[in-house]
Amino acid sequence: MLTKAEQTTEFIIQTVAPIFNKNGYSATSLSDITKATGLTKGAIYGNFKNKEELAIATFTSTVKSMLKRITDHQSQSNSPIRKLFLVTDFYRNYYDYSKEMGGCPILNTGVDAKHQSSLVFQHVQHTITKIQNNVSKLIDAGKQTEEIHLHIDSMLYAKRLYTMIIGAIFMTHTMNDNSYLLETMDQIDVLIRTELKI
Amino acid sequence: MLTKAEQTTEFIIQTVAPIFNKNGYSATSLSDITKATGLTKGAIYGNFKNKEELAIATFTSTVKSMLKRITDHQSQSNSPIRKLFLVTDFYRNYYDYSKEMGGCPILNTGVDAKHQSSLVFQHVQHTITKIQNNVSKLIDAGKQTEEIHLHIDSMLYAKRLYTMIIGAIFMTHTMNDNSYLLETMDQIDVLIRTELKI
DNA sequence: TTTAGAATATACCAATTGGTATATTTTTTA
DNA sequence: TAAAAAATATACCAATTGGTATATTCTAAA
Numbered sequence: 001m002l003t004k005a006e007q008t009t010e011f012i013i014q015t016v017a018p019i020f021n022k023n024g025y026s027a028t029s030l031s032d033i034t035k036a037t038g039l040t041k042g043a044i045y046g047n048f049k050n051k052e053e054l055a056i057a058t059f060t061s062t063v064k065s066m067l068k069r070i071t072d073h074q075s076q077s078n079s080p081i082r083k084l085f086l087v088t089d090f091y092r093n094y095y096d097y098s099k100e101m102g103g104c105p106i107l108n109t110g111v112d113a114k115h116q117s118s119l120v121f122q123h124v125q126h127t128i129t130k131i132q133n134n135v136s137k138l139i140d141a142g143k144q145t146e147e148i149h150l151h152i153d154s155m156l157y158a159k160r161l162y163t164m165i166i167g168a169i170f171m172t173h174t175m176n177d178n179s180y181l182l183e184t185m186d187q188i189d190v191l192i193r194t195e196l197k198i
Numbered sequence: 199m200l201t202k203a204e205q206t207t208e209f210i211i212q213t214v215a216p217i218f219n220k221n222g223y224s225a226t227s228l229s230d231i232t233k234a235t236g237l238t239k240g241a242i243y244g245n246f247k248n249k250e251e252l253a254i255a256t257f258t259s260t261v262k263s264m265l266k267r268i269t270d271h272q273s274q275s276n277s278p279i280r281k282l283f284l285v286t287d288f289y290r291n292y293y294d295y296s297k298e299m300g301g302c303p304i305l306n307t308g309v310d311a312k313h314q315s316s317l318v319f320q321h322v323q324h325t326i327t328k329i330q331n332n333v334s335k336l337i338d339a340g341k342q343t344e345e346i347h348l349h350i351d352s353m354l355y356a357k358r359l360y361t362m363i364i365g366a367i368f369m370t371h372t373m374n375d376n377s378y379l380l381e382t383m384d385q386i387d388v389l390i391r392t393e394l395k396i
Numbered sequence: 397t398t399t400a401g402a403a404t405a406t407a408c409c410a411a412t413t414g415g416t417a418t419a420t421t422t423t424t425t426a
Numbered sequence: 427t428a429a430a431a432a433a434t435a436t437a438c439c440a441a442t443t444g445g446t447a448t449a450t451t452c453t454a455a456a
């Protein structure tokens with residue numbers, strides 16, 4: 001059971017996360033935070049050392065739930081190559097989902113935190129590395145199950161896929177046009193079929 | 199000949215542009231601006247209506263010089279398809295160049311301005327539209343010179359290329375690793391050769 | 397060289413910034 | 427249920443925010 005205090009901490013994170021994600025670190029003020037939560041500065045600073053620590057907590061939380069959502073979606077299949085297709089399938093619905101979060105946390109925080117908070121920025125880098133490793137491992141697994149060509153450079157393709165995905169996310173959000181994401185996912189599916197798949 | 203005042207306006211734009219580009223709209227304060235220029239608020243507000251107008255001026259200026267640089271680079275050839283290859287060639291050296299500007303203005307401002315200044319954001323959208331149109335026209339020209347297959351959807355490919363490029367820019371800047379840009383440009387070159395080229 | 401007009405500096409504004417010390421209230425444990 | 431402990435609220439801080447009205451300085455033309 002969560003204590004009252006732990007509930008409050010979690011409540012603050014959940015409430016503030018989309019605000020940080022939308023506005024960025026500097027443009028999110030303490031008064032934005034107190035207004036949204038209905039709590040006072042005393043409560044905020046009782047739960048978090050400072051603004052930066054709260055920003056890290058919100059980013060970590062958002063990313064964690066996002067990655068869980070992908071993993072859950074992937075659990076539809078045990079086949080590595082089908083799990084790859086489930087990644088593109090996930091991102092086909094990503095626009096609506098990311099809008100709920102206030103935008104893509106990796107894209108937004110990656111751009112924003114770079115010159116605002118090196119601590120937050122390190123978390124972004126770490127998250128990207130983790131995602132790439134996951135995709136790379138998936139490709140490796142596909143080789144083992146003889147679904148994917150052995151000569152494929154797993155990490156190279158993992159980076160390629162994520163580069164295309166994050167580009168599509170930026171374009172869709174900036175141009176307010178979901179077709180960028182849909183189109184890119186089609187493109188990636190073709191790539192998987194023609195280059196990776198045996 | 200530029201009057202003294204016009205020189206000052208231009209000086210402010212050039213000096214402040216990388217600051218806005220790096221830190222974003224909200225995180226760039228008037229004191230940042232006065233400190234960097236050595237001018238006072240009176241001078242700044244004498245040349246610009248407000249902070250937002252200055253931000254627009256800096257974005258417009260940075261983008262303009264960037265687009266000029268691409269166009270100049272492309273002038274090495276008259277062949278549309280070779281001009282396409284000169285685009286990827288340009289972006290192979292983009293990391294160093296964009297670092298001078300304080301990052302990629304389209305990426306940074308696209309993410310930052312979305313929730314800070316709708317006026318600035320509109321300029322980003324307009325710029326992307328313009329770039330896409332340019333690439334699309336280039337593909338059309340390639341059809342006319344019989345270098346590119348007639349069945350190619352010009353705008354579709356223009357969007358694809360720019361989506362991949364902006365994704366690579368984000369990854370290179372966020373992971374501080376130029377290989378994302380180099381790799382993606384190789385990928386695009388292959389795409390041009392195998393899908394577009396006759 | 398004087399002078400009008402333009403450009404810049406100065407001094408100020410109320411509001412807000414992130415953060416803290418202390419008072420008060422709420423929760424938990426005994 | 428009472429006391430200890432934890433969590434939250436209040437009141438405050440100096441510094442900074444974007445912006446403005448006015449004073450001063452500089453520029454350019456006559």
